[in-house]
Amino acid sequence: MARALQTFGAERPSIVGTGEAEWLQESIASSAEIVDAFCRYLHACFDSAPERAAEPEAELVRRFGERGSSPQEVTLAYQAVLRVLSSESGVGPPLNPTVCLARILARLLEEYQRRLFAIEGKEDAA
Numbered sequence: 778m779a780r781a782l783q784t785f786g787a788e789r790p791s792i793v794g795t796g797e798a799e800w801l802q803e804s805i806a807s808s809a810e811i812v813d814a815f816c817r818y819l820h821a822c823f824d825s826a827p828e829r830a831a832e833p834e835a836e837l838v839r840r841f842g843e844r845g846s847s848p849q850e851v852t853l854a855y856q857a858v859l860r861v862l863s864s865e866s867g868v869g870p871p872l873n874p875t876v877c878l879a880r881i882l883a884r885l886l887e888e889y890q891r892r893l894f895a896i897e898g899k900e901d902a903a
Contacts, residue, residue: 790861807844808854814840815858821879823870838884851882 814837819829843853844853862870 785799797803808857810848811837811840812857812861815854816861817856818876818881819862819870819874822874823872834881837881841885844862846885848882848885851885852878853860855881870872 814833818830818833818837821827821833824830841854844850846854855874859874862874
């Protein structure tokens with residue numbers, strides 16, 4: 778998982794100053810949490826009872842939303858997770874995991890639109 782995290786955690790520019798080490802540690806820890814959450818989501822999706830994926834999916838969308846993740850960041854996390862999953866076993870998933878990525882991206886877009894409309898609604902009311 779360390780190699781996957783190196784790839785996923787490297788997309789943000791470094792911050793110059795005394796907080797750089799702290800920011801880097803937070804970014805790596807946050808990246809590890811995202812990859813773990815994504816792994817739990819995909820494992821739940823691959824389960825024989827896919828309705829179990831609702832909670833991990835909501836958690837993953839929440840985490841990406843809190844980070845303000847771009848589609849590129851979501852895709853990098855997805856690629857990292859695929860590397861982790863492929864190293865776990867040589868057996869392929871029971872469904873195409875790209876479907877799960879598309880669902881996460883769609884849910885994240887809905888969340889961002891909801892936030893944008895909420896902000897615009899507050900500005901219109903003021």
